[in-house]
Amino acid sequence: MTISNDPSAPLVVITGITGLQGGSVTRALAESDKPYRIRGLTRDPSKPTAQAFAGQGVQIVGVSLAADNVAGVTKAFQGADILFLVTNWNEHMDKQREISEGKMMVDVAKEAGVKLLIWSGLESLSAVSGGKFPRVEFFDAKGDITEYAKQSGVPLALVEAGYYATNIFEAPYALRKQPDGSYVFGLPVPATTSVPVIDVAHDYGLYVRAAIEDPALGAGSELYSGILISFGEMITTLSEVSGKKITYVQMSREEAVAMPEYYGPMLADMFQAFEVHGYYGPKPTTRTDLLVRQPRSWADFLEAAALEDLLP
Ligand SMILES: NC(=O)c1ccc[n+]([C@@H]2O[C@H](COP(=O)([O-])OP(=O)(O)OC[C@H]3O[C@@H](n4cnc5c(N)ncnc54)[C@H](OP(=O)(O)O)[C@@H]3O)[C@@H](O)[C@H]2O)c1
Numbered sequence: 001m002t003i004s005n006d007p008s009a010p011l012v013v014i015t016g017i018t019g020l021q022g023g024s025v026t027r028a029l030a031e032s033d034k035p036y037r038i039r040g041l042t043r044d045p046s047k048p049t050a051q052a053f054a055g056q057g058v059q060i061v062g063v064s065l066a067a068d069n070v071a072g073v074t075k076a077f078q079g080a081d082i083l084f085l086v087t088n089w090n091e092h093m094d095k096q097r098e099i100s101e102g103k104m105m106v107d108v109a110k111e112a113g114v115k116l117l118i119w120s121g122l123e124s125l126s127a128v129s130g131g132k133f134p135r136v137e138f139f140d141a142k143g144d145i146t147e148y149a150k151q152s153g154v155p156l157a158l159v160e161a162g163y164y165a166t167n168i169f170e171a172p173y174a175l176r177k178q179p180d181g182s183y184v185f186g187l188p189v190p191a192t193t194s195v196p197v198i199d200v201a202h203d204y205g206l207y208v209r210a211a212i213e214d215p216a217l218g219a220g221s222e223l224y225s226g227i228l229i230s231f232g233e234m235i236t237t238l239s240e241v242s243g244k245k246i247t248y249v250q251m252s253r254e255e256a257v258a259m260p261e262y263y264g265p266m267l268a269d270m271f272q273a274f275e276v277h278g279y280y281g282p283k284p285t286t287r288t289d290l291l292v293r294q295p296r297s298w299a300d301f302l303e304a305a306a307l308e309d310l311l312p
Helices: 020-030 048-055 070-077 095-112 137-152 165-169 200-213 231-242 253-257 263-277 298-304
Strands: 011-014 037-042 059-062 082-085 116-119 156-160 175-177 183-185 194-198 222-224 227-230 246-248
Touching: 011 020, 020 037, 020 048, 020 200, 037 048, 048 059, 070 095, 082 095, 095 116, 095 137, 116 137, 116 200, 137 156, 137 263, 156 200, 194 200, 194 231, 200 222, 227 231, 231 246, 231 298, 253 263
Parallel strands: 011 037, 011 082, 037 059, 082 116, 116 156, 156 222, 183 246
Antiparallel strands: 175 183, 194 227
């Protein structure tokens, strides 16, 4: 890892540095032959992940990215040439909060005069589906923030994150162990439904690095990450690599909607929007030729993973 402290090197401020996306962006820039100063933001600078980056020359700054902390965020973004922005839906699952925090950070980035704001947005699935799938709040919130950032006039590059490979193992409603030790995997869509899968910790940063370094990208560019693969192919490959019997059995929409409260209808809408319109809607999927190395395929991810932990 080489991270510069030369004042002539661009200062990249990275939100969520202790997380999957921010950590991946930091590693990808540290691996570059171009020098960057890096400032990473976290609420808790004492976290081991933050401290590990500090040991590699990252300036770690403690700040809460809450919408009412404009003063703290202004200070944290001060001097940034480039800002990587990710919002964290998972922690609060509140659409209005995600939108407020995202818009506030766009405003502060613009005020700070950043030369490039890289935003980890997603498509509004409500908009993509013409209102047919209106409940996928973490996609819609990010779509609203994208529109706001575009309207603001801030120099913007959109780098959307694909479907995390780890999601397959983090959905107890979908992956169910059977009494005989085999598994059934089911979502409320046919096995032929495809998503752009990404090993986010390993590869997301490559796309952000391309948005910064490729002269054809930069402000005004949009990158869609991941490699398209169907859920059926994923399960077949998982079965082959793990040596375990795993069968894709489609869940009905009724079963999906009946999942706990709010989550079921939202996930039902999300997967059905993927089936009908695609994860990125009509937008093109990834162009891996723009990256400095090839991202991991689903099979590569499985080969590198500790499957005994993922499939206990
Ligand atoms: N799962 C998927 O397939 C998928 C696909 C595309 C996009 N996404 C989106 O990805 C986003 C999450 O990104 P991730 O996976 O990188 O998250 P993550 O690994 O859970 O990390 C979240 C990061 O956000 C920081 N953070 C959260 N709240 C903060 C606050 N109030 N102030 C300052 N920092 C804060 C955390 O820092 P500290 O805790 O250290 O403060 C941490 O570094 C979500 O919005 C999700 O919707 C997910």
